[in-house]
Amino acid sequence: GENVEQHPSTLSVQEGDSAVIKCTYSDSASNYFPWYKQELGKRPQLIIDIRSNVGEKKDQRIAVTLNKTAKHFSLHITETQPEDSAVYFCAAGFGANNLFFGTGTRLTVIP
Amino acid sequence: GAVVSQHPSWVICKSGTSVKIECRSLDFQATTMFWYRQFPKQSLMLMATSNEGSKATYEQGVEKDKFLINHASLTLSTLTVTSAHPEDSSFYICSARDVNSYNEQFFGPGTRLTVL
DSSP states (O other): OOOEEEEOSEEEEETTSOEEEEEEESOTTOOEEEEEEEOTTSOOEEEEEEETTOSEEEETTEEEEEETTTTEEEEEEOSOOGGGOEEEEEEEEOTTSOEEEOOOEEEEEEO | OOOEEEEOSEEEEOTTOOEEEEEEESSSOEEEEEEEEEOTTOOEEEEEEEETTSOOEEOTTOOTTTEEEEEEETTEEEEEEOSOOGGGOEEEEEEEEETTSSSOEEEOOOEEEEEO
8 A cells, every 4th residue: 555754753944934844655656645734633724735747836835846756745835934833744645545644744933 | 615524523431332423524525535543643544435325445454343434425424433442532533525526635623532
């Protein structure tokens, strides 16, 4: 089955700086890669996703890149704000099947 | 749109009792729902995939007789934790996939189960 690894497990950045979270996956058949943000005690919220036919996708301050050859994808948050502080999960899946989640990254944005 | 609800949001029960958790898609039809378990400060662990009208598919290591899943309609899936024990205490989250949305899963708010 799919194995998703995520790094780093914790990340602290100064407000205004950029944050990068990286994930690798093992199953080359995976073609859907979402990123979720989970605040303490709340549900995971999809913030951005990318499919295997695209190498990069951007939505305002958030961008995701995908390298299918190397089987890794990354989340980039620019101009970080305190409200970006949360746990971020990457995931990988094939088609409409279940998703396999990374271990999460706790991002802290220091004002 | 794409709202998923869970009930109850939290429950405390005694060892040996059974607890039922409901997951509902409120404004869309979900042929597939997923049940996850999340321990404090850890990731989401997929327990099972629930397909409407058929038996659930359980992940390796998850006891199907312990965690009963029923997906009787396109908007409702239930997870019953049978004969609960303290080690079953956890945060259980469901997600639902919109039939009109190829891959995206929408998560419920979760249910915190505490077994005394």
